[in-house]
Amino acid sequence: MELFADRADAGAQLAERLRDAHDPVILALPRGGVAVAVPIARNLGAVLDVLVTRKIGYPPTPELGVGAIAEGGEPVFDLPLLHRLGMTTEDVADVVAQERQELARRVRAYRGDHPLPPVEGREVIVVDDGLATGGTARAALRAVATLKPAKVTLAVPVGARDTVRSMHEEADEVVVLLTPLDFRAVGQWYERFDQLSDTDVLRLLGRQT
Known part of the structure; x- marks a missing residue:
């Protein structure tokens, strides 16, 4: 599997699979999703903006996500995981x-003082650079759903099979290029997978100050 x-390469390939989208709004999850979304928006001639999400970490080990939150939305928790850890939502x-x-x-x-672009009645494509547990994508999709779009598509280059399967419950359509059996981490499916900064995101969006 290549x-x-x-x-950017992943985004260009995704754009080919999204050509039937009708005048969509592209909402990218920073930071990595923005780099994927730029060529998609360019190829589709679409509006591009960010939808900010944050992982909710397990306090003793913050790298372990027990939930996530997206702007405009409520926290979305992995309740089975919290239960296994002997915790409740109040504990975090x-x-x-x-x-x-x-x-x-x-x-x-x-975005400064600018709100999200209007999406009510529009087709929305939510973009990230990959799906591992899917926590932030799930929070993002639920936040977008409250804005009453006509259709929501989740588009990612690569994802864990079980996670991709679960996303069909959250989005009207899920477009994923790779669902490898030996998925361990998103970065393993990229030759170059640099960490991006806020400055990189602003440069990609053309919003450098």
Whole structure:
């Protein structure tokens, strides 16, 4: 199975699969999703903006996500995982509060005072650079659903099979190029998978100050 050269290559390939989209709004999940979304928006002649999400980490091990939150939405928790950890949603209330603050900071950094583009009655394509557990994508899709779009498509280059399958419950359509059996991490399917900064996101969006 061939690797994507980088996120731009993955986005160009996804764009070919999204050509039937009708005047969509592209909402990319920062940071990596923005690099994938830029060639999609360019190829489709579509509006592009960010939809900011944050992982809700397990307090003793923050790298372990027990949920996620997207701007305009409510926290979405992995309740079975919380149960296995002997925790409730109230036990991570402080983490949720911290992530709300960071989410608000990033919204200001990426969009300033500008709101999300209007999506009511429009086709929306939510883009990320890959799906592992799918926590942030799930939070993003539920937040978008509250804005009453006509259709929501999730588009990612690569994802874990079980996660991709579960996303069909959250989106009207799911477009994924690779669902490898030996999926371990998103980055393993890219030849180049650099970490991106806020400055990189602003450059990709053409919003450098």
